[in-house]
Amino acid sequence: MGDRVDIQTSETTHLTDAERIDWLRLIRSDNVGPRTFRSLIRHFGSARTALQRLPDLARRGGADRPGRICSEEDARAELAASKRLGVTLLAPGEAGYPPRLATLDDAPPLLGVRGALDTLMRPIIAVVGSRNASGAGLKFAGTLSRDLGEAGFVIASGLARGIDQAAHRASIESGTVAVLAGGHDRIYPPEHQDLLAELIASGGAAISEMPLGHAPRARDFPRRNRLISGVALGVVVVEAAHRSGSLITARIAAEQGREVFAVPGSPLDPRAAGTNDLIKQGATLTTEAADVINAVEPIMERPIELREPDDQPLASEPEATDRARIVALLGPTPILLDDLIRMAGTTPAIVRTVLLELELAGRLERHGGGLVSLI
Incomplete structure (x- = not known):
């Protein structure tokens, strides 16, 4: 089935070598995440200009000292090391960048891809x-x-122990994608290096947004989970206890507008508690591949349109009184951006600019669902 699907996108991208260096420098600089990256590019027109403005923006946000800005030398070294490992750094819209991932507001500006690029352009289901x-x-x-592989789908998972590795091993011949929490040279768990090598050699792929040398930490796994659901049409949760990482993936999938599937289990097995709850909350009860295929077929018939750049403007430089009022409204409890704009009594552009300054100063945390809080 998947072989007959023509994935279309509304636009394509191709960075020049110089632009790729500048993009890598910007996303590897302190306190620059995917959303901040896009705001900077949109406002300043290029990564090079944004890099020049980072120290001033961080100072306006209250930083005691400028954050580290990735040097051109470091960026070139990472590109060279990636090439030696067979990793290509791709921008949204470039061939090999998963089209559905490219539609997300927090899609990685540069995604490290290793393996068969065409596999990432096919319809994907996460398990x-x-x-x-x-x-x-x-x-x-x-x-x-x-069964999903035989129907033409690529299987994505997180290369973890348990369900993840079972999904990868069963779909090696039909195509599988490992989504990594660390750099491409820091595989976790280490005993799955052979599995990763086998799936890549068989026409699969691995993706990561992390730099080489980055060993995964606990906080990196939820970030990785948004990529697992982001590349896919839908996410199937096979077993999940309460408060498990798989439930985080399911929640993120729902926020991204992906289909969520859950496999029912015994009420006596704590490993089924989370999946049974997902079914109660509206996830599609799944007992066979047909349940998944029937749900995603209508989605596959629609062409994929890449996310339009964030066209919300930034202000040139907010007044001190506006900045103080916005900062006073923020705290450790997350608040909706729309509520913050309404309470601040000023323009969305000024609020967005102050938040950008705070983020670059390392003082702001962004949460899912448009929530922000002070660190």
Whole structure:
């Protein structure tokens, strides 16, 4: 089925070598995340100009000293090291950058891709679940992934122990994508390096937004999970206890507008508690591949349109009184951006600019659903 689907996008991108260096420098600089990156590019017109303005913006946000700005030398070294490892750094819209991931507001400006680029352009279903999986859960994950692969879908997962590795192993021949929490040279868990090598050699791929040498930390896994759901038409959760990482992936998938599927389990098994709750909350009950295929077929018939750049303007330089009022409204409890704009009694452009300054100063945290808070 997947081979017959023509994924279309409304626009394509191709960075020059100089632009790729500048983009890499900007996204690797302190306190610059994907959303901040796009705001800077949109406002200043280029990464090079944005790099020149970073110290001033951070100072206006209250930084004691300027954050580290990635040097051209470091960026060139990372590109060279990536090339030696077979990793290509791609921008949204370039061939090999997963089209559905490119539609997200927080899509990585540069994604490290290793393996078969065409695999990432095919329809993808994510399969995730418990690391401490039951034998039945492992068997079902393998069967489902194999059946979906035979129907033309690529299987994405996080290369973790348990359900993830079962999904990868069952779909090696049909195509599978490993989404990494660390750099391409810092595979976790280490014992899955052979599995990663096998899936890449068989026509699969691995992706990461992290720089080489980055060893994954606990906070990197939720960030990785948004990529697992972001590349996919939908996410199947096979087993998940309460408060598990797989439920985070399911929540993010719903926020991204992806289909969420859950495999029911015994009420007596804590590994099924999370998936049973997902079904109660409206996830599609899944007992076979047809449940997934029937739900995503209508989505596959619609062409993919890349996200338009954020056209919300920034202000040139907010007044001190506006900045003080906005900062006073912020605190450790997350607040909706729309509520903040309304309470501040000023323009959206001024509020967005102050938030950008605070973020570059390392004082602001962005949460899902348009929420922000002071650190």
